[in-house]
Amino acid sequence: MHKLTFEKIYQSNKNLVYNLALQYVQNIEDAEEITQDVFLSVYDKLDTFQNKSKVSTWIYKITIHKCLDFIKAKKAKKRFGFITSLWDEKPDLPKGELVNFDHPGVLMEHKESLQELFGIINTLNEKQKTVIILTKIEEKSVSETAEIMDLSPKAVESLLQRAKNNIRTKGNY
Template identity: 50%
Template structure:
C-alpha cells in the first residue's frame, strides 16, 4: 500500500514558520529515500542514519532558502548527497590522520570505513555477493558518473528527477550514464582478471 503524498507546498510554508510537526510529516514522507541516498554513498547504516538526521536539521534551518525552482524532494536529495560527500571527505581525512598518528603512537582512534564488502540491504539475497563487486567498481568512477549511476540504478529515480538533482540536462545525464557503464565494464573486467 502506498502512502498518500503530503502537500509539500503547505509543509514548506509551515516548516518555515518553525512548525516541527510539519517537519515530522516531511521526515516520515522522505526518510526512506534520503536514507537510501546516504547509505549508497557512506555504505554504513549508522553513518547513514546520522546523515539523515543532519539533513532534516538543515532542512528546518534553511527552508527559507528553498526557492521552489525544483521539487522539495530534489532539493532535499541534493542536501543529502552533499552531506554524504562531506562525510566521506571527513572520514578520509580522519583515516589519513589515524595513519600518521599510528606511526608515532599505538593509541590511535580506530576509524571505521566500510570497504567493498558492503551489503546494500535492498539487494536481494542471491545478488549480495555480485553487488559487492559492483559497489567496488562504482567507488572508482569519476564523481559525476558515480552520482548518475547511483541515482538512476540504485535509487531508481526517473531520468527527470536525477537530472534535476544533478542539475544537468536529461541529455547530459544520458551521456554520463553511458560513460559510467563503459567505465564500469572496464573496471569489472579488471576485477574479473584478479579473481
C-alpha cells in the same frame, strides 16, 4: 497552497533520504548519521525553500551533498590515521579497499558480488557515482537526475555512459 511543515517533509522523505544515504555509504550507522544531518539542514533551511522545484528534488540535493561530504571526511580521517600510524611503533597497515557492506535486504549469496560492485562504484568520481545511484538504483529518469544534479540531460547521459564504461573496465560487468 498548504504550508510546508518540517514534520510533513520528514514523514514523506525520511525513507528516501535514508535509502539514498545507504546507497552512498553501504553502512547502516553511517546512513542514519547522514539522515540526521540532512534533516537538521532541512530544518535550518526550511524558510529558504522557494518552491522552484519539488521538495523531493531539494531533499535529494541536500542528501547527495551530505553524503559526498561524509565520504570526503571519512577518507580524510582514514588518510590522517594512516599518516599518524607511520610514526607509531606498530603501524596498522590499511587493509584492502573492500567497502564495509552493511546493507539490509541483501541476501547473503549476493553480498559478495554486490560488495565488489559497490567497491567499483565507490572508485568513480562524485558525479559518475551520483548519476549511477540516481539512475540505476533510485530509478530516476535522466531528466529527474539532471534537475537534481543541476546538469543538462545530455551531460547526465554522458556521465552515465562514462560511469558504465568505467564499471565495465574495472570489473567483470
